[in-house]
Amino acid sequence: MYSWIWRHLPGPRAVKLVQALVLVAAVLALLMLVVFPWVEPRLPFNAVTTG
Amino acid sequence: MSHAQSPVRGWPPSGRRGNPVRTAIRGLGELLVTAGLVVMLFVFYEVYVTNWFSAAKQREATAQLNDTWRNGRGLVDRPIKGAGIAKMYVPAFGPDFVFTVLQGTDQDVLAIGPGHYQGTASPGQLGNFAVAGHRVGQGSPFNSLDLLSSCDAIVVETSDHWYVYRVLPLQGESAGWAAGKGTQPQCRGVEPLPGRYANVAGKTIVLPTQVDVIAPVPGQPGRAPTNRLITLTTCHPQFSAQQRLIVHGVLVASYRKVEGQRPVELTAGA
Numbered sequence: 206m207y208s209w210i211w212r213h214l215p216g217p218r219a220v221k222l223v224q225a226l227v228l229v230a231a232v233l234a235l236l237m238l239v240v241f242p243w244v245e246p247r248l249p250f251n252a253v254t255t256g
Numbered sequence: 257m258s259h260a261q262s263p264v265r266g267w268p269p270s271g272r273r274g275n276p277v278r279t280a281i282r283g284l285g286e287l288l289v290t291a292g293l294v295v296m297l298f299v300f301y302e303v304y305v306t307n308w309f310s311a312a313k314q315r316e317a318t319a320q321l322n323d324t325w326r327n328g329r330g331l332v333d334r335p336i337k338g339a340g341i342a343k344m345y346v347p348a349f350g351p352d353f354v355f356t357v358l359q360g361t362d363q364d365v366l367a368i369g370p371g372h373y374q375g376t377a378s379p380g381q382l383g384n385f386a387v388a389g390h391r392v393g394q395g396s397p398f399n400s401l402d403l404l405s406s407c408d409a410i411v412v413e414t415s416d417h418w419y420v421y422r423v424l425p426l427q428g429e430s431a432g433w434a435a436g437k438g439t440q441p442q443c444r445g446v447e448p449l450p451g452r453y454a455n456v457a458g459k460t461i462v463l464p465t466q467v468d469v470i471a472p473v474p475g476q477p478g479r480a481p482t483n484r485l486i487t488l489t490t491c492h493p494q495f496s497a498q499q500r501l502i503v504h505g506v507l508v509a510s511y512r513k514v515e516g517q518r519p520v521e522l523t524a525g526a
Contacts, residue, residue: 206286236294241301246363 302393306367310395313368318343318356325415335359341372342379344387344397345411345522348404355397357412361388370397370488373470377484379412380419380510386470386487391494391501398490401501406458407443409521410486410505417512418519421486421505422446424458445508452479460502461492469502483507 210228214221321340335341337360346353361371370389377383389398406429410421422445425433430448438447449456456474468474469489472481484507492501511519 206283206290233297236297237301237305241298241305244298245302245306 304393306393307395310367310369310393314356314395317358317368321356328415337362337374338365338368340369341414343413344370345413346404346408347411347522348408349400351522355389355395357387366390367394369395376470376487377472377481379414379486380417380484380507382484383472383481384470384474384485384487385412385421386489388489391490391492398488398501399494401488401490401503402459402492404459404503406437407440407446409442410488410503411519411521412486413513415513417510419507420509420511420519420521422508423503423505424449424456426459427457430457446506449483449506451482452476453483456485456504458504460504461499462502464497464500466500469500469504474504 211221211225214224216224317340321343324340339359340356341359342357344355344357355369357370357372358365358368359372359374361373365371366388367390370387373386373388376386379385389401390396391398391401404423406423406425408423410423412419412421422443424446425437425448429437433448437443448454452473460469462469468477470487471477471479473479474485474487486505486507488503488505490501491497492499509519509521
């Protein structure tokens with residue numbers, strides 16, 4: 206999977222590296238800002254009220 | 257040496273895209289490692305990142321409440337959900353422990369700070385001022401609730417008053433209270449409550465279904481209150497939602513606010 210992505214990034218190695226870092230940052234942002242906030246209330250870790 | 261070639265036949269692999277089985281298994285492995293990383297990231301999010309988000313929201317709520325108190329506008333008897341209603345100080349958790357308490361206990365409100373159960377008493381009033389707060393993440397205001405001892409102060413500041421509550425005697429402390437812990441200076445005004453309050457201890461662990469801990473008389477919904485209590489609820493054990501940790505306190509003092517003055521309970525420590 207990762208080698209497939211690496212092969213399909215255009216440009217020389219340095220440019221590929223930059224693109225790969227941007228991809229990682231994008232995935233992290235998606236998880237932290239969208240996915241996790243959506244998942245969190247559906248998981249039973251943080252129910253603090255009674256009833 | 258007659259065999260000068262590689263000791264393993266076919267190794268190292270010659271082509272990049274060789275065996276499809278190997279490719280599939282490697283892909284699966286990468287997926288599983290990625291899934292593991294995502295789970296670890298979620299823990300990081302829950303324990304740290306939510307705190308950063310909540311800190312910003314809490315700062316904003318506090319600024320709004322200060323503004324409301326300063327100009328007197330927006331002060332209402334029935335605050336809307338999510339509005340700041342009071343500030344809560346727990347000197348036992350350090351001099352900088354202060355949170356703006358908001359109206360309501362929905363998830364989005366609790367992400368900003370501790371939430372006041374709608375329908376329970378207001379600060380300082382007869383009945384039960386009940387507040388829920390997160391224990392892990394989201395600013396975790398009630399992270400250390402289990403460390404509170406009897407007689408620890410919980411100070412609530414409203415637009416015009418300071419209310420000083422103190423944690424009630426814990427289970428097992430009531431016997432011999434008057435000659436024992438009750439003699440300590442910070443316990444003035446704290447004693448096992450009589451009558452219909454006889455079963456209300458300073459700290460209990462209950463099931464999530466036990467809503468009656470926030471009743472005007474805890475444990476006895478429908479009965480008329482004769483005391484001014486505070487009740488804090490959070491999850492228990494940490495990282496779990498199996499039970500709830502409950503802290504009950506009783507009002508021991510209230511002061512009308514004077515510009516620039518703080519109650520002795522805050523300035524002299526716990």
